[in-house]
Amino acid sequence: MKVTLKDIARESGYSITTVSHALSGYGDVNENTRQHIIAIAERLGYQPNLAARHLRSKQTKTIGMVIPLTTYYSDPFFMELLSGVGRQAAEYGYDLLLSAQQPGEEELSAYRRIVASSRIDGVVVARVQRDDPRITFLKEARHPFVVFGRSNANDYPYIDVDGRAGIRQIVLHLARLGHRRIAFILSPPQLAFTTLRYEGYCQGLDEAGLSLRDDYVVEGDLTRASGHAAALRLLALPEPPTAIVACNDSMAIGAMLAIQERKLVVGRDVAVAGFDDIPAAANASPPLTTVRQPIYDIGRQALDMLIRVIRNEPVENLHVLLVPELIVRASSGGMI
Amino acid sequence: MKVTLKDIARESGYSITTVSHALSGYGDVNENTRQHIIAIAERLGYQPNLAARHLRSKQTKTIGMVIPLTTYYSDPFFMELLSGVGRQAAEYGYDLLLSAQQPGEEELSAYRRIVASSRIDGVVVARVQRDDPRITFLKEARHPFVVFGRSNANDYPYIDVDGRAGIRQIVLHLARLGHRRIAFILSPPQLAFTTLRYEGYCQGLDEAGLSLRDDYVVEGDLTRASGHAAALRLLALPEPPTAIVACNDSMAIGAMLAIQERKLVVGRDVAVAGFDDIPAAANASPPLTTVRQPIYDIGRQALDMLIRVIRNEPVENLHVLLVPELIVRASSGGMI
DNA sequence: ATTGACATCCAAAACGTTTTGGATTATTGT
DNA sequence: ACAATAATCCAAAACGTTTTGGATGTCAAT
Numbered sequence: 001m002k003v004t005l006k007d008i009a010r011e012s013g014y015s016i017t018t019v020s021h022a023l024s025g026y027g028d029v030n031e032n033t034r035q036h037i038i039a040i041a042e043r044l045g046y047q048p049n050l051a052a053r054h055l056r057s058k059q060t061k062t063i064g065m066v067i068p069l070t071t072y073y074s075d076p077f078f079m080e081l082l083s084g085v086g087r088q089a090a091e092y093g094y095d096l097l098l099s100a101q102q103p104g105e106e107e108l109s110a111y112r113r114i115v116a117s118s119r120i121d122g123v124v125v126a127r128v129q130r131d132d133p134r135i136t137f138l139k140e141a142r143h144p145f146v147v148f149g150r151s152n153a154n155d156y157p158y159i160d161v162d163g164r165a166g167i168r169q170i171v172l173h174l175a176r177l178g179h180r181r182i183a184f185i186l187s188p189p190q191l192a193f194t195t196l197r198y199e200g201y202c203q204g205l206d207e208a209g210l211s212l213r214d215d216y217v218v219e220g221d222l223t224r225a226s227g228h229a230a231a232l233r234l235l236a237l238p239e240p241p242t243a244i245v246a247c248n249d250s251m252a253i254g255a256m257l258a259i260q261e262r263k264l265v266v267g268r269d270v271a272v273a274g275f276d277d278i279p280a281a282a283n284a285s286p287p288l289t290t291v292r293q294p295i296y297d298i299g300r301q302a303l304d305m306l307i308r309v310i311r312n313e314p315v316e317n318l319h320v321l322l323v324p325e326l327i328v329r330a331s332s333g334g335m336i
Numbered sequence: 337m338k339v340t341l342k343d344i345a346r347e348s349g350y351s352i353t354t355v356s357h358a359l360s361g362y363g364d365v366n367e368n369t370r371q372h373i374i375a376i377a378e379r380l381g382y383q384p385n386l387a388a389r390h391l392r393s394k395q396t397k398t399i400g401m402v403i404p405l406t407t408y409y410s411d412p413f414f415m416e417l418l419s420g421v422g423r424q425a426a427e428y429g430y431d432l433l434l435s436a437q438q439p440g441e442e443e444l445s446a447y448r449r450i451v452a453s454s455r456i457d458g459v460v461v462a463r464v465q466r467d468d469p470r471i472t473f474l475k476e477a478r479h480p481f482v483v484f485g486r487s488n489a490n491d492y493p494y495i496d497v498d499g500r501a502g503i504r505q506i507v508l509h510l511a512r513l514g515h516r517r518i519a520f521i522l523s524p525p526q527l528a529f530t531t532l533r534y535e536g537y538c539q540g541l542d543e544a545g546l547s548l549r550d551d552y553v554v555e556g557d558l559t560r561a562s563g564h565a566a567a568l569r570l571l572a573l574p575e576p577p578t579a580i581v582a583c584n585d586s587m588a589i590g591a592m593l594a595i596q597e598r599k600l601v602v603g604r605d606v607a608v609a610g611f612d613d614i615p616a617a618a619n620a621s622p623p624l625t626t627v628r629q630p631i632y633d634i635g636r637q638a639l640d641m642l643i644r645v646i647r648n649e650p651v652e653n654l655h656v657l658l659v660p661e662l663i664v665r666a667s668s669g670g671m672i
Numbered sequence: 673a674t675t676g677a678c679a680t681c682c683a684a685a686a687c688g689t690t691t692t693g694g695a696t697t698a699t700t701g702t
Numbered sequence: 703a704c705a706a707t708a709a710t711c712c713a714a715a716a717c718g719t720t721t722t723g724g725a726t727g728t729c730a731a732t
Contacts (some may be wrong), residue, residue: 047452116383
């Protein structure tokens with residue numbers, strides 16, 4: 001049976017109030033009394049009932065994250081982000097509450113449920129959409145949150161990597177290697193970074209003096225399988241591209257597998273590049289050229305920012321935009 | 337301001353009790369009254385306060401997992417397991433409470449904290465140790481839990497893959513390819529599966545008519561870096577092994593990197609094999625031979641079992657031991 | 673007319689903490 | 703001696719649900 005303040009009060013001869021004050025560090029308890037009560041609490045193995053505590057004090061020491069349900073295996077982006085957030089939460093003595101939901105209405109319901117029910121003190125939001133309803137809800141609910149990413153409005157705390165600049169760098173890198181036919185695999189258009197990265201693709205082409213071809217822009221859904229399918233479509237064109245850039249590493253890796261299935265050599269026949277620098281990028285065959293966003297570290301920084309927002313402490317910079325870093329690996333190939 | 341039953345009671349003209357009964361589906365509320373109350377609750381955006389509900393009903397609809405703090409990036413094993421557990425929890429309308437802790441006493445404290453404070457309904461335990469103090473605590477606390485793995489006692493619900501049989505299969509596979517000098521990279525000895533997999537290694541050698549060499553058994557800590565270091569030590573022996581088997585895929589991948597750094601060819605010069613079949617195994621360069629344990633699916637099965645244990649429903653089989661499946665890939669090489 | 677069963681509603685207790693607003697005693701200053 | 707202050711303790715309220723144990727009115731059987 002769980003030990004309560006009442007049990008300690010009975011055992012110690014003091015009231016529940018005195019016991020609570022002794023264990024909580026109030027200044028109005030005699031030191032000898034306090035030590036006496038602490039010894040009894042430790043002996044009985046007392047742990048405060050957090051539901052009772054949360055009900056009365058309205059704090060949960062819990063951070064919420066709603067992550068998308070995956071089909072077979074985990075989305076490496078979310079797992080990396082989760083690791084960073086989880087690690088930093090531990091530094092502050094916070095736990096993570098995870099809710100896995102189908103994207104869309106079920107995800108929004110989960111936000112309503114765990115926020116409105118005072119289950120968590122703050123939220124980390126990722127994979128921002130244009131006019132993201134989650135962000136709309138959190139602002140209306142005036143609930144502390146921090147976003148990994150940014151969108152059209154941006155009147156909220158966020159950390160992001162400059163995707164536009166990153167993709168632009170990749171396109172220029174491939175152009176410098178002599179590529180003239182550079183294709184692009186888009187993420188879903190409702191995701192905010194799709195626009196940013198697409199703009200980077202257009203800017204890169206423009207600066208390289210290359211024209212934008214509609215048939216070279218194909219949509220995926222961030223999964224490896226969709227990158228695979230997109231690459232097959234690109235390779236089937238009458239004048240297929242000599243380089244493929246994808247909005248994320250998973251689709252880029254899928255594209256590489258498709259290229260290899262067509263008995264082509266990644267790098268030599270078709271150069272490939274992605275975005276994120278998930279661990280699988282370095283381990284891919286061949287290793288993938290990408291733009292590095294330090295997802296784990298961003299997770300940690302997002303959590304730091306969120307704790308400050310929760311505590312109503314001043315935050316030096318509520319809008320952090322990190323400079324992307326181009327990581328050139330074998331999948332770029334050489335000069336053509 | 338959060339909407340409570342009191343607000344709905346005031347608005348509807350019924351008591352808090354009637355409102356609670358109407359929203360909770362009690363049979364003693366007139367149907368017209370119920371619909372009237374539900375309409376008001378939806379209009380006001382009511383969400384029950386879960387701290388209050390948990391305090392009174394002593395149920396949280398939350399599963400707990402304590403995961404080890406990682407250094408830089410996520411442990412692929414735990415992330416895969418987390419995905420499986422999280423997905424299945426969502427099917428039952430449960431959330432996951434994660435606490436990231438340093439292994440050892442801090443981890444045990446986290447178990448005490450989240451279990452004794454009635455924060456969760458059940459726990460999934462992984463990476464079982466010999467005489468695992470977490471399992472001892474959970475049994476004493478009579479708190480529902482399920483284990484991915486097994487240990488010496490095993491008087492608790494578990495799901496495991498037969499590691500002994502799996503490693504034995506790998507050793508026989510390598511022996512059949514002509515290998516006579518097969519080394520083994522151990523996981524930490526306090527982990528329960530270390531003994532089982534080591535026994536499989538010994539059995540495989542024995543059945544192949546090969547003798548056990550002490551210098552061919554080196555210890556790692558499940559990380560890629562430790563596999564890398566272990567492989568360097570093995571390669572530096574006067575008579576280095578022609579095959580290296582590791583207790584998990586991460587160490588095996590680390591071993592492959594070390595082999596490649598020594599300008600040797602994995603498969604041709606040194607065969608390598610691991611255990612787990614994490615996604616990186618298939619994507620490694622070369623793709624890694626391994627024993628497949630379907631971590632994601634086990635996560636889902638573990639959660640199914642746990643929900644039944646929580647609900648005091650009968651479980652067909654409280655001890656599930658899955659047959660391992662050898663996945664032969666390029667890292668085995670050919671006949672030598 | 674009376675009694676028993678049923679439907680539909682409700683007040684207060686309970687859960688286990690924290691907070692509020694004290695009471696009582698001892699000490700210090702005038 | 704008395705008043706003011708400080709130290710140390712405590713009862714009850716509060717938080718927001720669910721549960722317990724009813725009250726009241728209606729209907730059917732006798």
